Amino acid sequence: MIFTNFLSAIAFVLDKTLDIYIYIIIGRAIISWVNADPYNPIVRFLYKATEPVLYRVRRFLPDLGGLDISPLVVILAIYFIKAFIVKSLYMMAYRL
Secondary structure (H helix, E strand, O other): OHHHHHHHHHHHHHHHHHHHHHHHHHHHHHHHHOOOOOOOHHHHHHHHHHHHHHHHHHHHOOOOOOOOOHHHHHHHHHHHHHHHHHHHHHHHHHHO
């Protein structure tokens, strides 16, 4: 019973963390469309929180002439993780 609750809690926390990260990526994409102050603490947080992931994805994407689709690719990957890993953790927890 304790292990079941533990797995369920891990799945829940992972699900909510991924939801928050999706909103951070969307905020970063919106900030990139406007001329935001790069010294603003919120803008700096958005760049620091997303740039390591987006940079790794950009290395594998073809050059589309200034169009950055890396946020879209990362959001799709997060939805895949939520559908596969989080759902699997929930199912494992309820089967025990």
